[in-house]
Amino acid sequence: MPKPLKAAGVKSQSFQKKKVRLIRSPPPTKIKKLPSSPPPRKKQEPDPKKKEKTKGKEQLEEEVKPASLPRTFKIIAGTYEKNLYGLEASLEEDTTTTSTTLPVHQLKLRTLFIFPAHVACVKTVAASPTGGKWLATGSADEIIKIWDLRRRKEVGGLMHHSGSITHLTFPSRSHLLSASEDGTLCLFHTRDWSVLRSLKGHKGRINNITVHPTGKVALSVGKDKILRMWDLMRGKGAASMKLGGEGEVVRWSVSGIRFAIQTGSTIDIYSIKMVLLYTITHPSRIHDIKFFHPHPTGVEYLLVAAEDKKVTIYELPIKDEDTTRQPKIVGELLGHQNRVKAVDTITIQIPPYVEKGEPHSKSYATTISSDGYIRIYDLDQFVEGVLSNITDERISLESVTHFDTTGSRLTCLTLADGELITTDPKAGVKRKREREEEEDEYLGFDEELVDEEEEEE
Incomplete structure (x- = not known):
């Protein structure tokens, strides 16, 4: 086993080394099937003030409940050189400034670990939500590695795919969804890392997947130039749509009412009913996209990382019915000297921490580039701008802090929650109960969206 790498002037802490335990999936006959309908629940009196919930796509348009805000966050980046970089970002009071009003805070970075994780290029990383306990990494070595971020130790490897791992995401704290060049999606349960479903439908490599904010539906794009919708509650395909080109990245919006598909230098934005709304033609090839929805403006933005060495921010129309307005460039994140490979956002609580009421929050964007730098930007500065x-000028932001990996070719990025705010001693029990109820819910779709393959069945 090679020794942990060290960056210049930085002490690294590797995960606790244990003999890798390869977790092989059971035969298909032994896979426990998901229930096709929810377990019986206690009847509740209907509330006349509330509208009756609708099924299918309309049910996805319901407002997504915000999660608890962390006080810190972790940055995990993979490299072409098979290594993982782990950093922790936290807000600390700036003692050098003399302010008579509110204290001034600066974002500080510290290194958590730098070490070799795979025997091939690291292609994708994902962290579990609401606490960020689990870290999953996928590589060209066809193995999904599972890490315990809190204890900093390796749990083992999942060997279910027969091709390079192209994308990983956690739909919830208890599930991991993976995509591979073998054309399959796998849904794992984090309790014992068993395979709940192996979803097949794509012909050829799957490039990217995204899960709806409700955690009930996923979208995937691949080499076959087809967009597929998956019902994660029943573990089967729900709809499909032919695309004009090979989709490389697909993303649900923060509100969950639309999604975007990136192909080369083009981004197509669709409604939840799969109706094309807008097409963005970017000046250079795109590598990643991310939706951002700050509450003060009421507008949703799209962050676009591309070959032009920056992240461009597009403003999207508030109402999709307003076809007279088109997405326009309103800002950019500068500082990189090479192509920007990935971008991600997170919102954290800032001191003084409030125990009751609305917390003070701050949003950040993190980027990685082929120049070897990890940069963090203050998105609140963009919102204030x-x-x-009043002149409609583009707002340009420089990074508030950065980390130099000394020339590593960064390939993938994820952000994980750090210390969570807990004001209610029963909050953990409530969250667990809500998760279990949500996982047991049944989601139906309109008959017109049923996939052709399922109609044949």
Whole structure:
């Protein structure tokens, strides 16, 4: 086993080394099937003030409940050189400034670990939500490695795919969804890392997957130039749509009412009913996209990382019915000297921490580039610039802090929650109960969206 790498002037801490335990999936006949309908529940009196919930796509348009905000966050990046970089970002009071009003805070980075994780290029990383306990990494070595971020130790490897792992995501704290060049999606349970479902439908490599904010539906794109919708509650395909080109990245919006598909330098934005709304033609080849929805502006933005060495911010129309307006460029994140490979966002609580009421929060964007730098940007500065901008000029932001990997070719990025705010001693029990109820819910779709393959069945 090679020794942990060390960056210049930085002490690294490797995960606890244990003999890798390869977790092989059971035969298909032994896979426990998901229930096709929810277990019986206690009847509740209907509330006349509330509208009756609708099924199918309309049910996805319900507002997504915000999660608890962490006080810190972790940055995990993979490299072409098979290594993992782990950093922790936290807000610390700036003692050098003399302010008579509110204290000034600066974002500080510290290194958690730097070490070789795979025997081939690291292609994708994902962290579990609401606490960020689990870290999953996928590689060209066809293995999904599972790590315990809190204890900093390796749990083992999942050997279910027969091709390079192309994308990983956690639909919830208890499930992991993977995509591979073998054309399959796998849904794992984090309790014992067993395979709940192996979803087949794509012909050829799957490039990217995204899960709806409700955790009930996933979208995937691949080499076959087809967009597929998956019902994660029943573990089967729900709909499909032919695309004009090979989709490389697909993303649900924060509100969950639309999604975007990136192909080369083009982004197509669709409604939840799979109706094309807008097409964005970017000046250079795109590598990643991310939706951002700050509450003060009421507008949703799209962050686009591309070959032009920056992240461009597009403003999207508030109402999709307004076809007279088109997405426009309103800002950019600068500082990189090479192509920007990935971008991700997170919102954290800032001191002084409030025990009751609305917490003070701050949003950040993190980027990685082929120049070897990890950069963090203060998105609140962008929002303030938008609110005070009366000339419609583009708002340019420089990073508030950065980390130099000394020339590593960064390939993938994920952000994980750090210390969570807990004000209610029964909050953990409530969250667990809500998760279990949500996982047991049944989601139906309109008959017109049923996949052709399922109609044949």
